[in-house]
Amino acid sequence: MSDESEPSDDVPFNREFGLQPGIVEEIRPGLRRVLCNNPSPFTFTGTVSYIVGRGKVAIIDPGPADEAHANALLDAVKGETVTHILVTHTHKDHSPGTPLIKQATGATVYAEGPHRASRPYFESETVSTESGADRNFKPDVELRDGDMIEGDGWTIESVATPGHTANHMAFAWREGDALFVGDHIMGWSTTIVAPPDGSMPDYMASLDRLIGRDEQLYLSGHGAEIPEGPRYSRFLKRHRLAREASILHRLGKGETDIPSMVRAIYIGIDPRLVSAAGYSVLAHLEDLVMRGVVATEGDPVISGRYRLAG
Numbered sequence: 001m002s003d004e005s006e007p008s009d010d011v012p013f014n015r016e017f018g019l020q021p022g023i024v025e026e027i028r029p030g031l032r033r034v035l036c037n038n039p040s041p042f043t044f045t046g047t048v049s050y051i052v053g054r055g056k057v058a059i060i061d062p063g064p065a066d067e068a069h070a071n072a073l074l075d076a077v078k079g080e081t082v083t084h085i086l087v088t089h090t091h092k093d094h095s096p097g098t099p100l101i102k103q104a105t106g107a108t109v110y111a112e113g114p115h116r117a118s119r120p121y122f123e124s125e126t127v128s129t130e131s132g133a134d135r136n137f138k139p140d141v142e143l144r145d146g147d148m149i150e151g152d153g154w155t156i157e158s159v160a161t162p163g164h165t166a167n168h169m170a171f172a173w174r175e176g177d178a179l180f181v182g183d184h185i186m187g188w189s190t191t192i193v194a195p196p197d198g199s200m201p202d203y204m205a206s207l208d209r210l211i212g213r214d215e216q217l218y219l220s221g222h223g224a225e226i227p228e229g230p231r232y233s234r235f236l237k238r239h240r241l242a243r244e245a246s247i248l249h250r251l252g253k254g255e256t257d258i259p260s261m262v263r264a265i266y267i268g269i270d271p272r273l274v275s276a277a278g279y280s281v282l283a284h285l286e287d288l289v290m291r292g293v294v295a296t297e298g299d300p301v302i303s304g305r306y307r308l309a310g
Contacts, residue, residue, distance in 0.1 A: 011235045014187045017045055017224045022072040027225065030054060030154065031176060034076055036069040038093060041272050044188050044222040047093045049073055050180060052173060056152035058084035059107070060171060060180050061221055062097030070100035082107040083151055087139065088182025089168040090115035091197075092132040094221060110149055111139035112160065112167040117196035119286075133197060143169060161210065163203025164191050172215055179215040181226075185233060188223035190240075194279035200240075200287040207237050244284050248308070251294060255307040258282055 019025055021037035032051040039045050049069070050060040057080055063069050082105035087095045090111070098109055115133045143149075145160035149171075157172040161184045171180040183191055184206060193203045211230045218229035226232050246265045250256060262269070262277045269277060285306055288294035295309040 011190070011239050012232070013189060014224055014226075015044075017188065019045070019048075021046060022068065024051075024072075024076040027219075028176065031173075031178075031219075032076060033219075034069070034072050036063040036066055036093075036097075038064055038066065038069075041270065042192070042276070043093050044186070046222070048219075048221055048223070049097075050219060051076060052156070052176075053151055053154045054080070056081045056083045058082070058086055058149075058151055058154070058156065059101060060086045061088055061094045061182065062101045064093050065096035065100065067100065070097055070104070073097075073101060074104055081105070084149060085109045086149070086156065086171055086180075087111040087137070088170065088180065088184075088221060089165040090134040090137045091165065091183070092134050094182065095134045095137045098137065109140045110143055110158075111137070111141075112158075112169045113142045114138050114167070115197075116166050118162065118166040118199035118202060119196055159209070159213070161206040163193060163199055163206045165197045166199070166202070168206075170210070172213070176217075177215055178217040178219055179210070179213070179229060181210070181218045181229070182221045185210070185218055185226065185229070185236065186220045186222050187218075187226040187232070190236065192276050192280060193283040194276065195283055195286060198279075198283055200283040201290070203283075204237065204240060204287075207233050207240075211237070240284075243280070244288070247281060247284050247288070248293070251306060251308050255305050257305050258285070261306075 019035045021035045024032055024034055026032050030053055034049050036047040038047055047063040049063050052058045057077055085101055085107045115135050143158040147158045149156045155174040159170040159172055161168050161170045164183045168184055193200050211233045216229055218226035250261050250264050258278050258281050261281050266277045292309055294306050296304045296306045
């Protein structure tokens with residue numbers, strides 16, 4: 001899920017993606033993708049589901065509870081056996097289609113675990129991200145970081161990447177030297193980090209982790225593939241640090257609240273994205289408060305007021 005409200009700065013976004021919903025596209029031998037018809041300001045052209053292998057295959061991110069998309073995926077693997085279903089995270093544009101595929105195939109479902117918050121939330125807080133949480137999801141097998149999932153001719157390593165959600169997991173395809181990055185990294189936009197689902201320090205640490213890995217090709221949950229993934233991740237890291245600097249610059253002018261910061265930082269923002277921008281600012285502020293750089297009193301969430309510490 002994207003936070004398209006973020007200004008682009010120097011991030012080399014790619015908003016060209018011609019895949020049409022329901023069409024099966026082979027990206028390279030042993031890898032296919034199918035686009036769900038769920039476009040929005042947060043999902044770009046829709047959720048991308050991936051099929052790894054031939055004959056006995058894995059499906060990564062079945063998408064929303066959309067029968068047309070589930071049927072397109074099942075048509076794509078007609079005559080084959082789906083042995084594994086892998087889910088990157090439990091937002092409603094990624095995981096709720098899992099029961100439809102599991103019921104039809106009997107495949108085993110793998111994921112980090114059920115949905116959970118990255119931290120306790122407050123009664124005054126509106127606990128809602130733009131895509132919503134799939135609180136009904138429960139995998140058959142809960143993965144730990146570094147677990148290996150083996151299929152017929154393919155091997156996938158689970159790579160914990162919390163930040164967008166607490167249970168976000170990327171999947172490294174060993175034979176294809178590629179990384180399925182879910183919503184942690186997207187080529188068309190920055191990712192929303194919205195508390196309580198998301199955590200900015202976790203997100204930044206996960207960026208650093210991927211920067212240190214060898215995989216160059218990133219396959220995202222929305223939009224086109226990302227070549228030179230670690231290099232692109234460094235752009236995203238600089239972008240987040242620049243956003244933090246903008247927040248601190250605004251606080252340098254005096255105590256203020258999140259809506260005021262959004263108006264100052266996100267000039268000309270699409271009204272549909274104001275809430276996402278507020279959550280992004282909140283995620284940065286929570287990190288800054290935890291580090292002792294910023295102080296707050298009263299309600300620490302949307303209605304709270306913030307100032308530079310010291």
